[in-house]
Amino acid sequence: MPTFSRRSFFKLLTATAGATLIAQGEETTNTTPHTKNLLPKNEKQTRVVVVGGGMGGLTVAETIKQNDPENKIEVIVLERNAHYFACPMSNTLFADLKELKAMNIAFSFDYTQAEKNHNIDVIITEVINADVAHKTLTTTGGTINYDYVVVAPGIDYNYQKLFPTWDDTKIRRAMKETPAAMYSDSGREKQTLLNQLHEWKAQGGEGYFVIIPPKGGKVRCKPASYERACMVSAYIQKHQLPGKVYLLDNAPKPQAKGPKFIEVFIKYHKESLIFNGMSGAEMEKRIQKAGFTLENFMKKENFSKVEDLFATCDVTDVDFDKKEISFTYADNFDDEGKAQSVNYAIANLIPYHRGNKTAELFDVKRDKWGGIVCAPNKIYSVSDSTLYVAGDIIGYHKFDPAAQTAVSVGMLTGESIARRILKGTDSIDLSKAGITCFSMVADQPLSAIEISKTIKVDDQGVAQAGSSKLDFREGMGLIGWYQAVIETPFKY
Ligand SMILES: Cc1cc2nc3c(=O)[nH]c(=O)nc-3n(C[C@H](O)[C@H](O)[C@H](O)COP(=O)(O)OP(=O)(O)OC[C@H]3O[C@@H](n4cnc5c(N)ncnc54)[C@H](O)[C@@H]3O)c2cc1C
Structure with a gap:
């Protein structure tokens, strides 16, 4: 029991x-x-x-x-x-x-x-x-x-809303090669991602395990992508892999449990997790720049000032042949953003959800x-x-x-x-x-x-x-x- x-x-x-x-x-x-x-x-x-x-x-x-x-x-x-x-x-x-x-x-x-x-x-x-x-x-x-x-x-996925120009073949590739692992399919997508993680480790674990959370809207278990990032990071640390988890989020903070996840990224995942281009050390630096400490930045009134100094990464496309993700990187609230890209070893692309x-x-x-x-x-x-x-x-x-x-x-x-x-x-x-x-x-x-x-x-x-x-x-x-x-x- x-x-x-x-x-x-x-x-x-x-x-x-x-x-x-x-x-x-x-x-x-x-x-x-x-x-x-x-x-x-x-x-x-x-x-x-x-x-x-x-x-x-x-x-x-x-x-x-x-x-x-x-x-x-x-x-x-x-x-x-x-x-x-x-x-x-x-x-x-x-x-x-x-x-x-x-x-x-x-x-x-x-x-x-x-x-x-x-x-x-x-x-x-x-x-x-x-x-x-x-x-x-x-x-x-x-x-x-x-x-x-x-x-x-x-739920189902809504890839069309995320990438309106993608055809069915490209969406199928996304589901197969960079599965979202968020819906009920007897665990197939999760097993694919797990297999990719284990193969990555066997090959030396270099490069990035990229996680792209849904861009907003009604989402099944909003904290799940950030939890997944922490768990992959724990795996990287346990096996002392050179690679990192890379979260590409269009929001300047995790979209659920935000301040607590930032605290966790800094406390437990400083070297093995990057959130929107920022390592744990970089996030800590920005918190201090805003005039706060790790003890008080989570307060509602303080955190709104901190997140204005955080970057966002708005994913715009994926090239599955080159294993390359394009995104718009904006370094703080006032930045209009510039085009960037990152290559991935593994990518977990989570589109919008729908009924x-x-x-x-x-x-x-x-x-x-x-x-x-x-x-x-x-x-x-x-x-x-x-x-x-x-x-x-x-x-x-x-x-x-x-x-x-x-x-x-x-x-x-x-x-x-x-x-x-x-x-x-x-x-x-x-x-x-x-x-x-x-x-x-x-x-x-x-x-x-x-x-x-x-x-x-x-x-x-x-x-x-x-x-x-x-x-x-x-x-x-x-x-x-x-x-x-x-x-x-x-x-x-
Ligand atoms: C990675 C991850 C972590 C999560 N963590 C948490 C958590 O910590 N806490 C929490 O509260 N929630 C969490 N969730 C969310 C939670 O799993 C879902 O919200 C929950 O399962 C929803 O229940 P449901 O009955 O609506 O859908 P489901 O559990 O998905 O069940 C729907 C069922 O309907 C079946 N079905 C669909 N269409 C048909 C059809 N035409 N004919 C017959 N059968 C059909 C499907 O096969 C499925 O078995 C998490 C989700 C994910 C993906």
């Missing part, structure tokens, strides 16, 4: 029910549509179909059953991959942390325990069409009817990002009150796309759906959700940055972050959080 109680994070779990059938399939299914009925409906139960067995979808599915003691609700999860690779904490794989090995931490899960422990069905199939008027989904394995549907497909294209199959209102627009104060679509959403795809509300959000809001949603079906009351208190996000930032000593946020709901019924707290934590805190929040839906 996890060393942390999940209850301590959410205080929402109730008892679970019995076991049911197990469905298995290929890692990613083919997309030939079938017209056969995927699973005939049991008329005695109300059917909830969940699209996507990730952090949001699986949490909603399990919580519905935890609140259905008389087994009146049938819950079916449709997931296209037989194995789920958890993103949170996966950046620590880049640092090859001994603690993870010692504690037997897993990142890849199948759905057998979830089915057995929670009396849900997980069918490995891809949803390829949706007819909301007739409450019918088409999948690669057949069609399926529902009474309620929960749409939880996560997963699966959401487009459903004829309901979506926002510009691709999120499904919820009704005020609700977690179902403004166009269709039988269509719920979970995880990163939630629109209207201003949640950070993160696993903790997916799980925390997912538990409230699961309870609410069960209550609606069993008791006819349609209520949800989104202010009960809470957000905690950890980033592992060093391995000697194992250290993390934690941000926790409360959720408030405004008078338009929009749920959003309320107060927040940012602090350093021992790295074991992140491992405990991972076991409690991420492993639990798959293992217990």
